[in-house]
Amino acid sequence: MSSHPAPEPAKSTRSAGLSGRVRVAGDKSISHRSLIFGLLSVGETLIGGLLEGEDVLATARACRALGADVERLGEGRWRVRGVGVGGLRTPSEPLDFGNAGTGSRLMMGVVAGAPIQATFDGDASLRSRPMRRILDPLEKMGATVVSCAEGGRLPLTLKGADRPLPIEYESPVPSAQVKSAVLLAGLGAPGVTTVIEREATRDHTERMLRGFGAEVSVERHGEHGRIIRLAGQPELKATAISVPADPSSAAFPLVAALIVEGSEITLEGVMTNPLRTGLLITLTEMGADVTLANIREDGGEEVCDLVVRGSRLKGVDVPAERAPTMIDEYPILAVAAAFAEGETRMRGLSELRVKESDRLAAVHAGLAANGVESRIEGDDLIVAGKGRVAGGGEPVETHLDHRIAMSFLIMGLAAEREVTVDDGAMIATSFPTFAPLMRGLGAEIEMEASK
Structure with missing residues (x-):
């Protein structure tokens, strides 16, 4: 920890x-996602302007632990050689996210949609933060919480689904992290994964999924909400990203x-x-x-x-x-x-x-x-x-x-x-x-x- x-x-x-x-x-949100999509794509993703704060560096270490070749080329300039949606490996050590709530929650989605197991941990602040809102939909998709602290908190061991299930999920709270975790898990599922938002939240995950070659549709839902649909099991293609x-x-x-x-x-x-x-x-x-x-x-x-x-x-x-x-x-x-x-x-x-x-x-x-x-x-x-x-x-x-x-x-x-x-x-x-x-x-x- x-x-x-x-x-x-x-x-x-x-x-x-x-x-x-x-x-x-x-931008921190895009920096986290740039590394994660680099991990999940095939080929070389070049990132410019990456935020080199401790939260994002924790996500970079986690991507490396899951099999990517992650290299810093210069100030804000990074290269990620990914392993593809189906190529993740089980990390040999717990994934320590420090204070990174976004990195840890998004990576739970990544692990949930793959046939691997990983332990998530962080500092005292991250250990105190609730994870159940992320875990509930991921369990519906076939992931298993092997162990966790009281209330679904870290440290937490998550076993990904051997055959992830596409689901339709209406988030009870407006949360880009919940939406993103479900969509990231949905990359490994056959068929269409759907997230319904009563209030629209930041849409960086949807935009970047499209940029890496996934099939994503977005339509309005009610006055303020949206319905996002993702076609599962795409082959994501590496790309260049300017943050x-x-x-x-x-x-x-x-x-x-x-x-x-x-x-x-x-x-x-x-x-x-x-x-x-x-x-x-x-x-x-x-x-x-x-x-x-x-x-x-x-x-x-x-x-x-x-x-x-x-x-x-x-x-x-x-x-x-x-x-x-x-x-x-x-x-x-x-x-x-x-x-x-x-x-x-x-x-x-x-x-x-x-x-x-x-x-x-x-x-x-x-x-x-x-x-x-x-x-x-x-x-x-x-x-x-x-x-x-x-x-x-x-x-x-x-x-x-x-x-x-x-x-x-x-x-x-x-x-x-x-x-x-x-x-x-x-x-x-x-x-x-x-x-x-x-x-x-x-x-x-x-x-x-x-x-």
Whole structure:
């Protein structure tokens, strides 16, 4: 099992206007999937712009353990020689995913659809996260949970199906990870595997399946949902992938530039897939001065440059149906809401309770520690924005959650007194260049390890 490194407290202080032009790291969702589809295809997949955070590197190690030849060619440049859908080997050691929820859950789908057995493990945070929602459909497809910790948690040993069954599965929760695990298991099944979503979730798996040669159809289902059908047992063909900049990572300098007076920055090549733009839509409703420039396509995804200027924000009501398009961005949206004038209500956030931490509780506590009023009503978070934040409270408890750590370090850039977090070490799991990138824009951020 991964052990978490020693805590590295971090702090941020009020900064002058941010300026500069930067490209944030590659999208984490696409980085995980690039490696996994490289593993499952025949031939050589070349990846450019791969996010080299610890989560993605854990997925690379798992692909290697399952039989792929995975090689780093240079910064962000990787080559994967795959073994095909039917060529996976049983790993000799447990697959250690560290903190990588996406990598572990998607790889469960891969293993479930193959006649192999693998043990999944991770750090204390990943061990605490629920896996039953993934395991339920995979068991319907013929996979067997040989052993697991209480509640279907890691460490967990999964035996894949000798003859996977195609199923029709309606996910009870909007989750791209559940959908993707079922589709990945369905690659090994004869016939058509169908996933029904009541609310559309990010569609990178469907797009990339097509890009690697699988037959996938998508149709609307109700007002917000979709039906995805995958023809099983394709021969996936290796391809070249260019990973666009991660909108979830771009969210941090984006909000920083909005709340720090006098800022103007440009964020290059940010993915604007319609199922990932909930934060942009919400911030625009709040009055954010954000211009989308140089709109283009890169690696099968829509991308653009975001020009962001300091703005006076106002509180808004964020509808629950928007949650799947911005599920990772609510902590940083709560920070923006704290600097807005008026109340912001974020609806339908039950999914935040089962992320790297209970993000709903962690955000609420972090806001309170820095003098911001907020409350939780059911699955809603309501932030009472006053246009200013005092800061200067006790260190925010991050609960090993990288997005909590980064969000509150951004808060400190515009707060009246410094904001501290109890640990910034885990930021490396998703955004290893966060601190130097922000400092390059003029942000006053200090990580203990970089003193």
